Amino acid sequence: xxxxxxxxxxxxxxxxxxxxxxxxxxxxxxxxxxxxxxxxxxxxxxxxxxxxxxxxxxxxxxxxxxxxxxxxxxxxxxxxxxxxxxxxxxxxxxxxxxxxxxxxxxxxxxxxxxxxxxxxxxxxxxxxxxxxxxxxxxxxxxxxxxxxxxxxxxxxxxxxxxxxxxxxxxxxxxxxxxxxxxxxxxxxxxxxxxxxxxxxxxxxxxxxxxxxxxxxxxxxxxxxxxxxxxxxxxxxxxxxxxxxxxxxxx
Amino acid sequence: xxxxxxxxxxxxxxxxxxxxxxxxxxxxxxxxxxxxxxxxxxxxxxxxxxxxxxxxxxxxxxxxxxxxxxxxxxxxxxxxxxxxxxxxxxxxxxxxxxxxxxxxxxxxxxxxxxxxxxxxxxxxxxxxxxxxxxxxxxxxxxxxxxxxxxxxxxxxxxxxxxxxxxxxxxxxxxxxxxxxxxxxxxxxxxxxxxxxxxxxxxxxxxxxxxxxxxxxxxxxxxxxxxxxxxxxxxxxxxxxxxxxxxxxxxxxxxxxxxxxxxxxxxxxxxxxxxxxxxxxxxxxxxxxxxxxxxxxx
Numbered sequence: 142x143x144x145x146x147x148x149x150x151x152x153x154x155x156x157x158x159x160x161x162x163x164x165x166x167x168x169x170x171x172x173x174x175x176x177x178x179x180x181x182x183x184x185x186x187x188x189x190x191x192x193x194x195x196x197x198x199x200x201x202x203x204x205x206x207x208x209x210x211x212x213x214x215x216x217x218x219x220x221x222x223x224x225x226x227x228x229x230x231x232x233x234x235x236x237x238x239x240x241x242x243x244x245x246x247x248x249x250x251x252x253x254x255x256x257x258x259x260x261x262x263x264x265x266x267x268x269x270x271x272x273x274x275x276x277x278x279x280x281x282x283x284x285x286x287x288x289x290x291x292x293x294x295x296x297x298x299x300x301x302x303x304x305x306x307x308x309x310x311x312x313x314x315x316x317x318x319x320x321x322x323x324x325x326x327x328x329x330x331x332x333x334x335x336x337x338x339x340x341x342x343x344x345x346x347x348x349x350x351x352x353x354x355x356x357x358x359x360x361x362x363x364x365x366x367x368x369x370x371x372x373x374x375x376x377x378x379x380x381x382x383x384x385x386x387x388x389x390x391x
Numbered sequence: 392x393x394x395x396x397x398x399x400x401x402x403x404x405x406x407x408x409x410x411x412x413x414x415x416x417x418x419x420x421x422x423x424x425x426x427x428x429x430x431x432x433x434x435x436x437x438x439x440x441x442x443x444x445x446x447x448x449x450x451x452x453x454x455x456x457x458x459x460x461x462x463x464x465x466x467x468x469x470x471x472x473x474x475x476x477x478x479x480x481x482x483x484x485x486x487x488x489x490x491x492x493x494x495x496x497x498x499x500x501x502x503x504x505x506x507x508x509x510x511x512x513x514x515x516x517x518x519x520x521x522x523x524x525x526x527x528x529x530x531x532x533x534x535x536x537x538x539x540x541x542x543x544x545x546x547x548x549x550x551x552x553x554x555x556x557x558x559x560x561x562x563x564x565x566x567x568x569x570x571x572x573x574x575x576x577x578x579x580x581x582x583x584x585x586x587x588x589x590x591x592x593x594x595x596x597x598x599x600x601x602x603x604x605x606x607x608x609x610x611x612x613x614x615x616x617x618x619x620x621x622x623x624x625x626x627x628x629x630x631x632x633x634x635x636x637x638x639x640x641x642x643x644x645x646x647x648x649x650x651x652x653x654x655x656x657x658x659x660x661x662x663x664x665x666x667x668x669x670x671x672x673x674x675x676x677x678x679x680x681x682x683x684x685x686x687x688x
Contacts, residue, residue, distance in 0.1 A: 197574075217577040227578060235571040237634075238564075246568040248561070248580040294579055 147206075148173040148333050149194070149225075149302050154203035156186075156193045163189040165357040166203065171302070176324065176334040178348030178365075180341070182377060185354040187337045188230065191304055195227045196220050208301060222250050226300035230307045232287040236280035240271065240290055243279055247297035265293045269323065285316040292323065302333045309343045321347060353377065400533040401650045407535070409646025410543030411608075414550055414601045415619065416626030416638040416645075418594030421557075424570030424633045425590040428477050428492035434620030435503040436595055440466065440602020441611035442507055444518035455518035455607045456541065462603055463596045470595025471588040473499070478587060500616065508613045515615075518606035542604040549597050550639070556593075557635070566590045570633065618662065625665045629672055631684020640680065644668075 149171040156164040164186045171177045179187050192198045194205050196217040204213045207225055215223075235243050244262040253261065266272040269289045274282065279290065288308065295303055308324070309317045324334055324347065338344050344351060345365045353361040353368050355377035361368050368374050419433050443462050444455040451458065480495045481488040523541055526534035557563035565586045568576040573583050602611075605619075625645055630637030645665070652664045678684040 195578075197577075216582070218580050218582045221578055221580040229575070229578075233572050233575050235568050235575070237571060238567065242564065246564050246576075246579055246581070248565060248582075298580060 146172050148208055149335065150206045151190075151194060152204045152206075154190070154193060154205065155201045156189055156198055157201045162357050164193060164200075167354075167357075167359045168203075169352055169359055169362075171333060171335055172350075173301075174328070174331060174333055175349045176328055176336065176347055178344045178351040179335065179337045179354060180339070180344060180351060180368075181354030184356075185377070186357040187354050188306060189357075190354070191227060191306055191335075191337065195225060195304065218248075221298055221300075222248070224298065224301040225304070226295035226298045226302070227304035228291045228295060228306055228308065230310060232284070232291045234279035234282065234287050234290050234294075237278070239276050239278055240266065240282070241275045243290055244293055244297050247294055249298055251299065261297065265296050268296075268326075269293050270319070285312050288312055288316070288320065289323075292320070296327070300332065302335065303327070304335045306337045307339065308336065309338060309340050317343065396533065397654070401654050402647065403533050403535060404539065405647035405650035406643060407539040407543040407646070408608075408649060409643035410546035411601050411604055412546070412622060412626065412645050413639050413642030414546040414553075414597050415623055416630070416642045417550060417553060417635060418597045419623040420627045420630065420633065420635055420638050421566070421570065421590055422594045423627060425566055425573075425587050426474065426477055426481065426492070427489070427573070428481055428496060429489070430623075431493060431496040431620060432500040432503065433598060433623045434616035434618065435500045436466065436598040436616075437602035437605060437619040438611070438613065438616035439503055439507065440599035441518060441606030441615065442511065442516070442602075442613075443599065444603035444606045445516040445611040446511075448519045453519070454522050455520050455603050456523070459545075459600050459603055462599050466599035467592040467596040469592075471592035473595070474588045474591035475584065477591070478584065500620070504613060504616055511613065513613060515610045515612035517610050518603060520607035523607065538607050542608055545604055546601065549600070553593065553597065554635075562586065562589065621662055621665065625669055628669050629680055631679020631681060634679055634681065634684040637679050637681050637683060644680075 147170045151167055151169050153166040153168055154164055155162065155166050167186075167190060179190070181187050189198065193200050196215050196219070199214055204211055206212065207220070207223065212220060212223065235246060238246065241262055244265065245258060263272065266275050269292065271286055271289050271293070274286065279287070282290065292308070305324075308320050312320065321343065324336075328334055336347060338347070348365060350362060351365050351368045352359055353371070353374045355373070360373045360377060361371045363371070415433065415437065419430060422428065422430050440462055443465070444458055447458040447461060448455045477492060477495060481492040485491055520538050523538040526536045527540065528534045557567055565576065565581045566589070568579060568581060569583050569586055569590075577583055622645055626638050626641040629641035629644060648664060648668065649661050652661045656664065672680060676682055
């Protein structure tokens, strides 16, 4: 992979909280147009990595490059406007606003007129199949609809890269399947995804490449089958015991 | 036997007072939502605004009402400059951010009160309002005191402009988004530092200007601030923490309660009655009288 193909790259990215090193010199490169999965046991530093890359935490060392530009330490809103979108594990729509207003609250530098922005909102809501509740207050939405709204708000940024933190957590199988279909469709249109997910079935079907974190370190990378056979990965997940199952727990 | 004429007059006075209180309450509620800080300095902004009216108006040989543009600009600028300091003490790695904000604004309030006491002494001062004396008699209703009517008109006008900005503009939508969830607002491309400065500046400007009008209605006194801080708390709790439309009702309730208590019980009992109402509301409906607040639950 050349640098020209790399859209998001971290080099020796480090984040400490007191004596705890939550991210320990993580170097990772995401290719333009891929779906990169990030897995690891609880506390392995996945969400900290997201927070440091997207500007919510100031790194203690290392760099972040996005689309050929160093963006280390940029404010989250600036990265969002630059085209790096993300979601959190726990969805949190603006509950006193309608679904449409939630989408219109997004600010970009694309120079769209008010009408163009409203049209774009309509397109995205239709794509996500929640256009029928566009004028409902977000406080009345189901958890699954809130997940879709969260994705919709990110899409309003017209992002080049979307970082999703457990998109399938807490949703029913039908909605999970819908969310995965949306991710695939968007990916086919050129959007790059970086996805944290604990559900290995989801990861297996979704990710082109999987990065494995353990104790704040990036210990392995490859396609799902490769990493599930990796000794270090099995050690991280199974604590060094010999498993009859030859994959990471699914 | 209730004197209907007196009753109607009390209602008029209460509604007119409510008009200006709403302005203070909406700004205070918004500052609470956007900066996640309980601003103890709110009453002192009212006090300093009143003193600016008392000092600047005679300086220019003008009525208090004519110094409002200066007060608006000065308070907006000062508010926009103070906001980054509040943001600094309530974010980052500091523990207990709410308490830090409380201590910071309490210190600011003490500084403002002490500063005015040091410069002007403990005596109250009048804000010139000779053009606004007398009242307009409306047959069948009562008399509308001119100074209170102009004050209420300013309060309602300020509120309308402020609400228009909040609910009809891109910046206002950003401020409402920050007030609901500033972490998510940052993900939506919203520059929270910029909008927090605008929101706090606008709140300070409205509150300081309300102070000039309150100074014209009553007077300017270094000790007046605490009462208005209590009023602001009353309004946001009654409205439901963070629920802006409720503040409008709460401001009117405040004005009426003050007027009725002053006439039928005693002027000194106003705060007592207000806090009795707050206790009952918190016990019965912690999310405010309309049940739509969030942060008191």
